[in-house]
Amino acid sequence: MGAGKVSIRHVHKAYGAFKALDGISLDIYPGEFLTLLGPSGSGKTTLLNVIAGFERPDSGSLMVDDVEFITRPPHKRDLGMVFQNYALFPHMDVFDNVAYPLKLRGIDRESIRNRVMGALETVHMDKLEARRIGELSGGQRQRVALARAIVFEPKILLMDEPLSALDKNLREHMQMELKRLHNRLGMTTVYVTHDQQEALTMSDRIAVLDRGRVVQLDTPQNIYDHPNCKFVAGFMGETRFLPVEWRDNSYHLGNRSLRLASQPYCDVNGWLIVRPERLRWAGNAQRDNRIAGKIMDIVYRGDSHLISVSLAGNHEISIRHTGLEGKELPVPGQEIELWLTPEASVVVGDAVQ
Amino acid sequence: MTVMVQETEPVVLNNSLLQRSRNLQGISFIGLSLPAAMLVAAVLIIPFSWLAWLSLFDAAGNLSTENYVRLLRPAYVDSFLTTFKVAGLVTAICVLLGYPVAYLLSQLPQRATQILMVFVILPFWTSVLVRTYAWLVLLQRQGIINQWLLSSGLISEPLPLVHNMTGTVIGMVHVMLPFLILPLYASMKAIDPVLLRAAANCGASPAQAFRQVFLPLSLSGLSAGIALTFVLCLGFYLTPALLGGGRVAMWSTQIADMVAKFANWGAASALSVVLLVVTGGILWGVNRFMRVPDAWGGKR
Amino acid sequence: MLRRPATSTQITHLQRLWLYGLVGLVIAFLIIPCLIVVPMSFSDSQYLEFPPRVWSLRWYEAYFFSSEWRQSTWVSLKVGAVTTILATILGTLASYGLHKSTNVFKPIVRGMLVLPMMVPLIFVAIGVFFVYARLGLNNTIAGLVLAHTTLAIPFVMIAVGNGLSGFDMNLERAARGLGASPVRAFLTVTLPQIRISVLSGMLFAFVTSFDEVVVSIFVSSGANSTLTKRMFANIRDQVDPTVAAISSLLVVLSIVVLVAGQFIQRRGRSGPSPD
Numbered sequence: 034m035g036a037g038k039v040s041i042r043h044v045h046k047a048y049g050a051f052k053a054l055d056g057i058s059l060d061i062y063p064g065e066f067l068t069l070l071g072p073s074g075s076g077k078t079t080l081l082n083v084i085a086g087f088e089r090p091d092s093g094s095l096m097v098d099d100v101e102f103i104t105r106p107p108h109k110r111d112l113g114m115v116f117q118n119y120a121l122f123p124h125m126d127v128f129d130n131v132a133y134p135l136k137l138r139g140i141d142r143e144s145i146r147n148r149v150m151g152a153l154e155t156v157h158m159d160k161l162e163a164r165r166i167g168e169l170s171g172g173q174r175q176r177v178a179l180a181r182a183i184v185f186e187p188k189i190l191l192m193d194e195p196l197s198a199l200d201k202n203l204r205e206h207m208q209m210e211l212k213r214l215h216n217r218l219g220m221t222t223v224y225v226t227h228d229q230q231e232a233l234t235m236s237d238r239i240a241v242l243d244r245g246r247v248v249q250l251d252t253p254q255n256i257y258d259h260p261n262c263k264f265v266a267g268f269m270g271e272t273r274f275l276p277v278e279w280r281d282n283s284y285h286l287g288n289r290s291l292r293l294a295s296q297p298y299c300d301v302n303g304w305l306i307v308r309p310e311r312l313r314w315a316g317n318a319q320r321d322n323r324i325a326g327k328i329m330d331i332v333y334r335g336d337s338h339l340i341s342v343s344l345a346g347n348h349e350i351s352i353r354h355t356g357l358e359g360k361e362l363p364v365p366g367q368e369i370e371l372w373l374t375p376e377a378s379v380v381v382g383d384a385v386q
Numbered sequence: 387m388t389v390m391v392q393e394t395e396p397v398v399l400n401n402s403l404l405q406r407s408r409n410l411q412g413i414s415f416i417g418l419s420l421p422a423a424m425l426v427a428a429v430l431i432i433p434f435s436w437l438a439w440l441s442l443f444d445a446a447g448n449l450s451t452e453n454y455v456r457l458l459r460p461a462y463v464d465s466f467l468t469t470f471k472v473a474g475l476v477t478a479i480c481v482l483l484g485y486p487v488a489y490l491l492s493q494l495p496q497r498a499t500q501i502l503m504v505f506v507i508l509p510f511w512t513s514v515l516v517r518t519y520a521w522l523v524l525l526q527r528q529g530i531i532n533q534w535l536l537s538s539g540l541i542s543e544p545l546p547l548v549h550n551m552t553g554t555v556i557g558m559v560h561v562m563l564p565f566l567i568l569p570l571y572a573s574m575k576a577i578d579p580v581l582l583r584a585a586a587n588c589g590a591s592p593a594q595a596f597r598q599v600f601l602p603l604s605l606s607g608l609s610a611g612i613a614l615t616f617v618l619c620l621g622f623y624l625t626p627a628l629l630g631g632g633r634v635a636m637w638s639t640q641i642a643d644m645v646a647k648f649a650n651w652g653a654a655s656a657l658s659v660v661l662l663v664v665t666g667g668i669l670w671g672v673n674r675f676m677r678v679p680d681a682w683g684g685k686r
Numbered sequence: 687m688l689r690r691p692a693t694s695t696q697i698t699h700l701q702r703l704w705l706y707g708l709v710g711l712v713i714a715f716l717i718i719p720c721l722i723v724v725p726m727s728f729s730d731s732q733y734l735e736f737p738p739r740v741w742s743l744r745w746y747e748a749y750f751f752s753s754e755w756r757q758s759t760w761v762s763l764k765v766g767a768v769t770t771i772l773a774t775i776l777g778t779l780a781s782y783g784l785h786k787s788t789n790v791f792k793p794i795v796r797g798m799l800v801l802p803m804m805v806p807l808i809f810v811a812i813g814v815f816f817v818y819a820r821l822g823l824n825n826t827i828a829g830l831v832l833a834h835t836t837l838a839i840p841f842v843m844i845a846v847g848n849g850l851s852g853f854d855m856n857l858e859r860a861a862r863g864l865g866a867s868p869v870r871a872f873l874t875v876t877l878p879q880i881r882i883s884v885l886s887g888m889l890f891a892f893v894t895s896f897d898e899v900v901v902s903i904f905v906s907s908g909a910n911s912t913l914t915k916r917m918f919a920n921i922r923d924q925v926d927p928t929v930a931a932i933s934s935l936l937v938v939l940s941i942v943v944l945v946a947g948q949f950i951q952r953r954g955r956s957g958p959s960p961d
Contacts, residue, residue, distance in 0.1 A: 085583075085587060086586070086696060087583050087586075087696075089691055089696065106586070106591075106696045107583070107586040107587060107696060108585075108586040108587070108588075108589050108590055108591050108592075108594075108595075109589075110587075111589070112587065113587070114584070114587040116580055116583070116584055117580075118578075118580065120578065120580045120581050120583065120584035121584075122581060122584070122585075122599055122603075123603065124599075124602045124603055133585070133588050133590075133598075134588035134589050137588060137589040137590050137594065138589060181584075181588065182587075185588075185589070408788075411788075413789065415783045415784075415786045415787035415788075415789070416783055416784065416787040416789040416791060416792060416795060417783065418779045418780060418782060418783025418784075419779065419780035419781075419783040419784050419787075419795050419799065421776050421779065421780075422776040422777060422779065422780035422799055422839050422843075423780070423795055423798055423799060425776065425832065425835060425836050425839070426798055426799055426801060426802060426836055426839065427798070428832075429802075429810070429813075429814055429832055429833055429836040430801060430802055430805070430809075430810055430813060430836055431798070431801070432817070433813030433814060433816055433817040434805075434809060434813045436813075436816065436817070437812065437813060437816055483712045483715070484712075486705060486708050486709055486712070487709050487712050487713070489705075490705055490706070490709045493692075493693065502709075502713070504944070504948075505713045505716060505717055506713075506716065507944065508716075508717065508720055508940070508941070508944060509716050509717070509719075509720050511893065511940040511941075511943055511944045511947075512720045512936070512937055512940045513896075513897040513899075513914070513933075513936050513940065514897070514899065515897070515899050515914055515917055515918060515921070515933075516720070516723065516933040516936050516937060516940075517719050517720060518921070519723065519917070519921050519929055519930070519933055520719040520720065520722055520723045520933065521719055522921065522925060523722075523723065523726065523734050523925065523930070524719060524722065526925065528733050530722075530735075530736045560715070560716065560719060563712075563716060564716075582693070586696075592693075592697045592701075618806075620806070621805070621806020621807070621808060621809070622806070623806070623807060623808045623811075623900050624899055624900060624918075627922070628918070628921055628922060638806060638808040641808050641812060642808060642811070642812075642903075642904075645812050645815065645904075646904070651816065654812055655812075658808075658809055658812065661806070661809075662805070662809065665805075665806070669804075
């Protein structure tokens, strides 16, 4: 058994004039949890289907452990996959669903029983092996689908928005469970989602896709803190953009020069990323960047107040007020100053440089 | 500050008033179906019940089982067997021919399906009489098929293709095939194609995926189609009457003969009652049996 | 082309060629008998040939110049038209009533109303024959219309029921809330929304009546014979090529009806028309 390394090179796939995959190249390391993140139509599911063998690309190469897979039929790929709506066979019970891949591999009944029960135990479903699929809840189906995908110990596990059909609480719980399972089993995992929070929580690395291309491929921390373009920045968190201008050897927000801790991701004019949690109520005028504005409205959010602030030039940003800032809750109409540290000040361009 | 309604007045729930209004509404809507229901009762239910009642009396007007006992005579038993034989044969051929068509219909892209569907529905819309006539023309002694076979040298004598069982079965298959294909197609269309991907992902070859996933999931639709086809065959009159040439005595043709030729209402009614009971019994049985597959086919 | 995958599990067209061939044969089996009478009806010969050696309109002339055929065609058209009107009204009312009703008897009434579609036609035929004989309705237009309307009601109900299940009843509630009476709300809001289904129900009703044979065999004769009754007698007794001409006309009619049905549905799907 190999290690589970995937090398994707120059994969193109078009449906008529629409380019679903526009020359994707990507290396997935053995054992890593890699998330393909992007909006609908970005090509993430198409790419996953290319890896699974359900879509044949127009050109390119797909190497799994240094073997060319591009024309190999899906049933000869030995990849585990968890489908979006689970795709459990409704005419089989839980046990038979999980046993199905093993039966196809001609494994003897005794071992099938042991391995199926082992897989079901892994996903905490070992008491329900005789249930019909129609009798299971969404979360339980999710677990069965997972058990079926890992029971034959594939080197690579593919997951296509597996948690999208679950409600919020269960989804967060399953995120943690999937993460732990990955740590335990150590199989290479390719995970598709459009939910940035999910991607940040679970991944070793994230590949952000847009219009059939990989826009940024990096660790969750870097993707969030140092997006390389406006698209990635806008996709992560509650991001607002303020236009900045390049003159006199520095970036200017309005007529104030910006202090940046890292190299900006653009040449000329760009955008300053402003997220509510990075804004400070107080700062050092010598060191930090100052933003002046006027309070527009204040919305109570339970854990905090979310405050909208209008800036010169018809721009708007927001900031949270939790009550621990040592500042009074302002009132609408009040003029205030907000602060961004140089480390929290990131400037991006419209496209990747 | 607490806000509460102080209940100083007696509680008015209007239960009986509301119930009456609900009942009235229920009656008024169902009342819209009354004219249609009355017509169906007058044209179908009352005449048939009347005939069923008559079947319990002999020619002299005494209560007797004579009409039913007579059905045990060989001539009737033969027609009983012929009817089931024809219905079984026609249904079996329809399954063999219809399953691949329904399968392909369910798998093709939408445009191709629409075009192919027209070919399945056109016979459906064409008068049974016209189609039966066409088969008569095709299958008769000097018909096209015999002419072609003779001129190609495959046979030296015209084959007896019509006015017998062969012609009846061919004609009936042609009529019944859409009745099998359409429900079967509908049930196949409801099978989530992602299940076949899942099977492939588990390691199933296309043939294995078909046998182990698609086929079992299509069985509920198939049994519905089989039941429909079989039951329609049992009571089918036109094609056996025209293509059977009097040699294929099916239930329906016998009922017609008894009324038209012998005016023997008692026997015809008894035969109809038995046919109705058998038909109803099959539909009821299938419906009960189908519950189980529906449970897993329905919700996912 | 053939090597390209036809399904997402990567089965190629080449691997499925046998399936295409088989389905092609079945489709040929289904279609040829529906169409072959058309060229044959233009044959000059007493025995129908394909392809005809000498083409002629002889059998069409035989049809159009026969007063008997003309008369029975007229009977069929009359019966079909009246049946269509009656069945559409009764079926639509029943379908709408059942759709909105919450009455416990609803399933029984519904079951009763689809019965004419389920029972073998021969039952209906001997039943009405028996009762009509006592009421003097045999061999009358009225008798045919009543029987055909009964047979057509289930088809109208199914078509209209399909429309109603896709209709948002809140629209009707909105109309009521804006001050429309129940009848007015139905006529101005519900009916326009389900008109496509009502139209296809009408189409079904007409075809049901016009193509109906078995009941007509029993309850129509002489001057009030329907076209199908006369054709049936003709086919049973001898293979008269005139029937080929009539059949061809009926095939053309069914194609027209099929195309009309498709057209109506297409229009229906593309949303309400601006007029």
